[in-house]
Amino acid sequence: xxxxxxxxxxxxLSLWLFACVVAAQTRDVLLDxxxxxxxxxxITLSDVRAATTLGLVTPRAGGDPTARALSTLxxxxxxxxxxxxxxxxxxxSGAVERRLEEVRQHVSSTGxxxxxxxxTGMTAGRLRDFIRDDLRVDSYLDQRFGGxxxxxxxxxxxxxxxxxxxFAQEGLARFEQASALAxxxxxxxxxxxxxxDWLERLRRRADxxxxxxxxxx
Numbered sequence: 001x002x003x004x005x006x007x008x009x010x011x012x013l014s015l016w017l018f019a020c021v022v023a024a025q026t027r028d029v030l031l032d033x034x035x036x037x038x039x040x041x042x043i044t045l046s047d048v049r050a051a052t053t054l055g056l057v058t059p060r061a062g063g064d065p066t067a068r069a070l071s072t073l074x075x076x077x078x079x080x081x082x083x084x085x086x087x088x089x090x091x092x093s094g095a096v097e098r099r100l101e102e103v104r105q106h107v108s109s110t111g112x113x114x115x116x117x118x119x120t121g122m123t124a125g126r127l128r129d130f131i132r133d134d135l136r137v138d139s140y141l142d143q144r145f146g147g148x149x150x151x152x153x154x155x156x157x158x159x160x161x162x163x164x165x166x167f168a169q170e171g172l173a174r175f176e177q178a179s180a181l182a183x184x185x186x187x188x189x190x191x192x193x194x195x196x197d198w199l200e201r202l203r204r205r206a207d208x209x210x211x212x213x214x215x216x217x
Contacts, residue, residue, distance in 0.1 A: 032121075035070050035212040038077040048073060050120035055106040056130060064214035074210070078202040080133050083140040091135035099131045141195060149191040151183060159186045 033045040048069045051057040057072045107113045117123065151159070160167065160175050160182045172178035 033212075035066075035210070036074055037207075037209045037211075038074055039081060039206050039208075041077050041081075043070065043073050043077065046121040050122040051130075053107075053116060053120050054103055054122065054127070056103070056134070067212060067214040070210070070212055074208060075199050076134075076137070078199060078206055079137045079141070081206075082202070083133075083137050086140065088136040088140040088143075090132060091139065095135055096128060096132050099135065100128065103127065103131070141191070145191050145194045145198075149187050149194060151186045151190065156183045156186060 034042055035045055035048060036043040045066075048066055051073060052065070052069045057069055057076070060068045060071070062068075104113050107116045117127065156179060157175065160178055163182070163185075167173070167178040167182070170178075170181075172181065175182075
């Protein structure tokens with residue numbers, strides 16, 4: 001909020017205008033809390049509530065739920081910064097629509113979609129932008145880590161042997177039946193490790209200020 005004060009304005013009026021600016025800024029702070037600043041990008045309490053209510057993030061288990069969701073959003077912002085840095089392309093409109101439909105189904109299972117958007121401070125446009133950026137990040141991660149995470153046939157066979165009893169419980173007793181699933185799981189596990197290590201390096205380099213104090217309970 002900016003108010004221009006002309007030169008020659010009476011001192012009393014200047015003080016009154018300044019007080020109005022401070023009061024307005026104070027109300028803004030009270031309406032929403034800044035929980036973190038990631039390389040200049042602000043993450044607020046309403047951002048965390050909207051992301052969790054709409055199912056846009058999946059926080060880690062255990063501990064303070066707000067702190068867990070905030071950590072996920074911080075990591076998302078770090079990844080989005082890299083996707084922007086390397087100009088990750090926009091996803092096809094169909095992919096955005098499919099993800100939007102998943103969000104609608106998630107919300108409609110517990111309440112009205114439009115009411116939920118208003119209650120969380122999220123607009124339809126911001127939701128679409130959030131989903132588009134998520135898909136851009138996914139595409140960037142596939143491009144950056146997809147090849148490195150791909151296992152060989154020997155590694156897939158070794159993974160199957162190490163988890164043979166689990167595959168048998170799933171009705172995949174023979175390697176021929178389980179090989180595709182074993183490959184996917186091993187690839188996903190490797191990718192998670194690679195991404196986690198990369199995120200740790202990004203955290204060390206980035207300017208991150210976390211202002212949220214998790215509850216002790």
